[in-house]
Amino acid sequence: MVSILPRIVDHDERRRQVVGIARNILLEYGLEKLTVRRIAESANLSTAIISHYFRDKRELMLFIxxxxxxxxxxxxxxxxxxxxxxxxxxxxxxxxxxxxxxxxxxxxxxxxxxxxxxxxxxxxxxxxxxxxxxxxxxxxxxxxxxxxxxxxxxxxxxxxxxxxxxxxxxxxxxxxxxxxxxxxxxxxxxxxxxxxxxx
Missing domain, CATH: 1.10.357.10 (Tetracycline Repressor, domain 2)
Known part of the structure; x- marks a missing residue:
């Protein structure tokens, strides 16, 4: 039986990815359209995963x-x-x-x-x-x-x-x-x- 190893996630890289996508959304649509849901959809991630890296939208905005x-x-x-x-x-x-x-x-x-x-x-x-x-x-x-x-x-x-x-x-x-x-x-x-x- 072949065992499948869990995929190792580079958390710093994932955080940078989220920030980069959020920054692009901000530039294209403005700060008022910057939502966790929109970021999650653009990153092809769940909102729960986004929330794992940032407590809330304000923390994400501060990071950007x-x-x-x-x-x-x-x-x-x-x-x-x-x-x-x-x-x-x-x-x-x-x-x-x-x-x-x-x-x-x-x-x-x-x-x-x-x-x-x-x-x-x-x-x-x-x-x-x-x-x-x-x-x-x-x-x-x-x-x-x-x-x-x-x-x-x-x-x-x-x-x-x-x-x-x-x-x-x-x-x-x-x-x-x-x-x-x-x-x-x-x-x-x-x-x-x-x-x-x-x-």
Missing amino acids: FLDTLEIAESRFAQAVEADLSTTACLQTLLPTDQESRNNWKVWIAFWNMTLTDREFRQQQVARTENTLRMIRGLLDRNAHPRSTDENEKDVEERRIFAVLVGIAIQAIHDPESWPVEQQSRVLESEFGRFADMTR
Whole structure:
């Protein structure tokens, strides 16, 4: 008699699969259409299996939110590690390709949650502060002549971040007026003094 071994399930892989499918549903239909049933049907899984990996829809949404922020941070970190110019590194934070556009769409979709849900808000603030630290490291890496005053440094980093967010929001909502070239031109105009920092 042939014994059939139970199939070994990679739980981390299954969780990533569910998150990926949920993220695609969010991008195609919006947050209001993101339901456990729809995710289960798309993944060809039962709702019970989805519930095994995530306690409820809110936990799943938080996981998507954090995963998206990690993707964006990773892109920026890789550009810095590759020793790209300051502006090239900053451009990784803009919606210049399909992955980064999707990241911004997901992030924007969750903005209301960051206003109404304490954990979402705390995560958003923490990730923003981490991005500001990365921007600071980028500027310091290039020996950019900056004030030694910590308050002035903080203002400069927050100004850079605010400009990036402003460009990205315009590019997501009005992509025809804000193609990649336009985003780059505005960024270069704002941070033209970084142009000589290409490594």
